[in-house]
Amino acid sequence: MALNQSFVGRSYRLPWVYEVGREGIRDLAYAIGDLNRAYRDPEVAKSFGHADIVATPTFATVLAVRSHHVVTDDPELGMDYSRMMHSSQRFINHRPIKPGDRLVCEVHVDDISSRMGNDYITLRSELLTEDGEAICSAIATLIVRGEKPVAAQEGDSA
Amino acid sequence: MSIATTLPRYGDVEKGLQLPSLELRITRRDLVRYAGVSTDCNTIHWSDRAAKAAGLPGVVAHGLLTMAMVARIVSDWTGDPAAIIDYQVRFGRPVVVPDDDEGATVEVTAKIGEKRDDNTVRVDITARFGGQSIFGRAYAIVRLA
Numbered sequence: 001m002a003l004n005q006s007f008v009g010r011s012y013r014l015p016w017v018y019e020v021g022r023e024g025i026r027d028l029a030y031a032i033g034d035l036n037r038a039y040r041d042p043e044v045a046k047s048f049g050h051a052d053i054v055a056t057p058t059f060a061t062v063l064a065v066r067s068h069h070v071v072t073d074d075p076e077l078g079m080d081y082s083r084m085m086h087s088s089q090r091f092i093n094h095r096p097i098k099p100g101d102r103l104v105c106e107v108h109v110d111d112i113s114s115r116m117g118n119d120y121i122t123l124r125s126e127l128l129t130e131d132g133e134a135i136c137s138a139i140a141t142l143i144v145r146g147e148k149p150v151a152a153q154e155g156d157s158a
Numbered sequence: 159m160s161i162a163t164t165l166p167r168y169g170d171v172e173k174g175l176q177l178p179s180l181e182l183r184i185t186r187r188d189l190v191r192y193a194g195v196s197t198d199c200n201t202i203h204w205s206d207r208a209a210k211a212a213g214l215p216g217v218v219a220h221g222l223l224t225m226a227m228v229a230r231i232v233s234d235w236t237g238d239p240a241a242i243i244d245y246q247v248r249f250g251r252p253v254v255v256p257d258d259d260e261g262a263t264v265e266v267t268a269k270i271g272e273k274r275d276d277n278t279v280r281v282d283i284t285a286r287f288g289g290q291s292i293f294g295r296a297y298a299i300v301r302l303a
Contacts, residue, residue: 027195031191031195033188033227034226034230034233036239038237039239048238048240048241050238054238056226056239057239057242057245066197085249086220087248088247089221089222089225091246093243093245
């Protein structure tokens with residue numbers, strides 16, 4: 001079940017631009033149960049020094065998850081997606097995401113490894129504006145759990 | 159150890175300060191809604207059959223959903239969600255979400271772990287489900303006014 005090691009070092013670019021809208025920002029905020037008005041009310045966001053409403057701190061998810069699929073859906077990688085779970089995630093927010101941003105995403109396969117019967121893949125999704133301004137680096141390690149029940153109970157608690 | 163009660167300013171916060179705690183409830187409805195918005199439609203997040211086949215005790219919450227919900231302990235405190243400039247979580251135990259009205263309850267606590275330069279602090283976060291930590295390590299770097 002080992003993942004295809006030759007994917008390490010590969011990079012992909014999502015073939016479209018994600019245009020950030022007010023509705024998208026609001027929908028994700030509601031979906032995570034965060035009712036902070038800075039996601040909805042420009043005046044509240046301005047009181048914190050922003051030009052407009054801001055997206056949630058993990059909003060980059062909407063592009064990062066899509067970029068993961070570009071890699072994990074490739075049959076040559078050999079991933080059993082039904083056994084995939086997140087092992088770790090980091091969002092480095094270079095600046096807040098706001099309405100009107102036109103974002104592109106490049107995903108880099110930084111690492112593939114195997115430990116204790118589980119496979120791990122580290123994907124770094126770099127979100128940029130079309131003009132090349134760095135917006136967010138979203139770094140995910142995904143685990144494809146082995147067949148042992150103990151792993152299913154405890155996940156990756158390392 | 160003091161507990162924060164007003165919007166924080168860098169000059170006023172110290173290492174060890176406890177943020178107001180947070181109790182989250184996660185139901186199947188939350189998982190379905192999040193799956194749609196995030197495009198993460200992995201079957202282990204909505205099908206008991208698929209979750210069991212994958213060796214899980216039942217349907218589990220998306221790690222990214224839990225991470226996003228937990229971030230509220232910081233953004234409720236700062237007021238400004240964009241104050242979170244770096245946020246990372248190592249996922250330990252999955253949150254199993256039963257198919258009932260109660261859902262799963264996650265208890266979240268946080269404190270200032272480090273006061274850094276450049277008006278930033280490191281907020282160390284603990285989230286518990288069923289009395290056990292669900293994250294191996296979780297912290298946010300927060301820029302304060």
